[in-house]
Amino acid sequence: MFYIVKTPWWLKKIYPSLVWDMPSHEKALYLTFDDGPHETATPFVLNQLKRYHAKATFFCIGKNVVACPDIYARVLDEGHATGNHTHNHVNGWKTSSEAYLQNTMEAAKYINSRLFRPPYGRATPFQASLLRQNPGPQFSIIMWDVLSGDFDTSLAAETCLQNVILHATAGSIIVFHDSAKAYERMSYALPSLLEYYSKKGYIFKALS
DSSP, X not given: OOOOSBOOHHHHHHOTTSBOBOOXXXXXXXXXXXXXXXXXXHHHHHHHHHHTXXXXXXXXXXXXXXXXXXXXXXXXXXXXXXEEOOSSOOOGGGSOHHHHHHHHHHHHTTXXXXXXXXXXXXXXXXXXXXXXXXXXXXXXXXXXXXXXXXXXXXXOHHHHHHHHHHHOOTTBEEEEEOSTTTHHHHHHHXXXXXXXXXXXXXXXXXXX
16 A cells, blocks of 8 residues: 655645645644544544543544434534545545535535545545535645554554654644544554653644
8 A cells, every 4th residue: 555654845836725734833733533433433532632632623424424423523512623524435536526526515414614635635626626616615625744544454553653753743734544444553653642742742733
């Protein structure tokens, strides 16, 4: 499985309309969690965040919000942000633009947010334009600065932690997943990461 842990500067320059990080002089990191809510992984994440008074952003799949409404409500009640991750985790490169927009708007019935992250990071420039200019919610498309790699079943949990520690800087948007597939690696890396950066004086903020 090939992916880039640290988003290169030139990719950010090619797609400047997408949000890759949150440049700031403040020692802040932006944790994000994709693919939830999940009955086990999401409560685990919320419990860890609460220990460190940390806020995060959850990019939710619409059908999972329908399946786990109480967990989704808890995310909001505890002061975290949410974003749209389509209704069925749709790959934009394999989907017509019309169908992609329809699937996103189906999720928007359950996720009240202008934040959007394309599943797999894959949306065509035209799809991104449609989402930004949508007559309903005009979406801000959130990408990332650092991938933990917790979705990679071949990766050791310790490596996921090191992927973040070696590459994250103030303002980084970091990707984890609150999903069954990622749980083993995420549940190891997240507590250690929260402790490591908290001791260094960092705070964890939700995207707005």
